[in-house]
Amino acid sequence: MDTKQSGVYRRWDDGFVVRRMKKGEEQQVIGWFGSIEAMPSDLELAIDMRGDYIDVDSFYVGELNGEMIASLVQTPIADDLVYVSAIYVDERHRKLGLTRRMINTAQEVEERKNRIATSVLDSYEHLVSVYEKFGYRSAAKTTTYQGTVSANATQERFGTDVAEVGDADLNRLISYDDKCFIRPGSTWRREFLTRWIKIPGGRAVMAVSQDEVVGYGCRRPSITADGHHFIGPLYADSYGISWDLVQELTSDVIGQTVSMTVVEPNVEALRLVDEMKLKDTEPMIRMFRDGQPKTLSPQIVAITSDTVCGF
Ligand SMILES: CC(C)(COP(=O)(O)OP(=O)(O)OC[C@H]1O[C@@H](n2cnc3c(N)ncnc32)[C@H](O)[C@@H]1OP(=O)(O)O)[C@@H](O)C(=O)NCCC(=O)NCCS
Numbered sequence: 001m002d003t004k005q006s007g008v009y010r011r012w013d014d015g016f017v018v019r020r021m022k023k024g025e026e027q028q029v030i031g032w033f034g035s036i037e038a039m040p041s042d043l044e045l046a047i048d049m050r051g052d053y054i055d056v057d058s059f060y061v062g063e064l065n066g067e068m069i070a071s072l073v074q075t076p077i078a079d080d081l082v083y084v085s086a087i088y089v090d091e092r093h094r095k096l097g098l099t100r101r102m103i104n105t106a107q108e109v110e111e112r113k114n115r116i117a118t119s120v121l122d123s124y125e126h127l128v129s130v131y132e133k134f135g136y137r138s139a140a141k142t143t144t145y146q147g148t149v150s151a152n153a154t155q156e157r158f159g160t161d162v163a164e165v166g167d168a169d170l171n172r173l174i175s176y177d178d179k180c181f182i183r184p185g186s187t188w189r190r191e192f193l194t195r196w197i198k199i200p201g202g203r204a205v206m207a208v209s210q211d212e213v214v215g216y217g218c219r220r221p222s223i224t225a226d227g228h229h230f231i232g233p234l235y236a237d238s239y240g241i242s243w244d245l246v247q248e249l250t251s252d253v254i255g256q257t258v259s260m261t262v263v264e265p266n267v268e269a270l271r272l273v274d275e276m277k278l279k280d281t282e283p284m285i286r287m288f289r290d291g292q293p294k295t296l297s298p299q300i301v302a303i304t305s306d307t308v309c310g311f
Helices: 026-034 042-050 098-112 125-132 167-180 187-196 239-250 267-275
Strands: 008-011 016-020 059-064 067-078 081-089 118-124 137-148 161-164 203-209 212-221 228-236 257-263 284-289 300-302
Touching: 008 098, 016 098, 026 042, 026 067, 026 081, 042 059, 042 067, 042 187, 059 098, 067 098, 067 187, 081 098, 118 125, 125 284, 161 239, 167 187, 167 203, 167 212, 167 228, 203 239, 212 239, 228 239, 239 267, 257 267, 257 300, 267 300
Parallel strands: 081 118, 228 257
Antiparallel strands: 008 016, 016 059, 059 067, 067 081, 118 284, 137 257, 137 284, 161 203, 203 212, 212 228, 228 300
């Protein structure tokens, strides 16, 4: 089957098809997950970034008799690392083995390209046994902390020099990101951050000391829940810097909701969410397959996104 022409990866006799997701269809995925939790625009940005690159196989749709009923997203962080997310099957079609088909097809596509990449995903605790069936192993706890931005907290700061990130800052911001990110020099990451720092309705700030970047953070709005904002990445050299960055990022959304996702153990990150009076939501378990990813740098206070880049 010529996947490049048809966009179809695999067909079954019962009418189920796994194919390439078209731009615009991510809205269905956002709608599905939006009924479970607040959703950012991350999938929109990621599918826009994939664009028409026919060789990038990262967004999968499961279709039955012409109806989109399943999804899986596999973000190519680097040649040897993918982040898997947005695994969903419409309620009417669960427990019929469709997720098995989606995961196996995405894996076959990788194998056809001779790519042996480590896959990482964050699973709800109750679904760990599902992913174990596909060879995933548990590595760490990934928890999203959420709460209301308090006006009192924003008054006390550690005196870090914090500035808005502009286009001219991109290279030094990426140099700093390379010191913390799991795959320094990732071309995907560079293209991604170029867009990420400019997400409409969002903000990006960086901390500077003696002309060196010592931390940065981004905030982006939810597109499914009014007054809800996501913080990530939040990367910083010290607790004081992360605190000052987050105070700046939240200074114009006081009284609104923020959430950020922490991969444990990261004692300073847990101290930050505690001081901010954010509460933990449903815990997730970080799982991996085909190689164990290294422990995240302690500078990673909040990961970039639990939808497209959990690092
Ligand atoms: C989780 C989800 C994707 C599973 O989809 P599915 O198509 O029903 O899964 P499958 O039928 O392919 O099942 C694969 C295996 O997992 C098992 N399984 C499926 N759902 C399960 C559940 N809720 N609890 C325990 N095991 C489960 C199946 O029994 C099957 O095992 P088997 O092959 O040994 O029989 C689906 O329930 C869903 O969309 N949930 C809502 C969204 C969500 O939570 N996504 C995951 C984010 S981490």
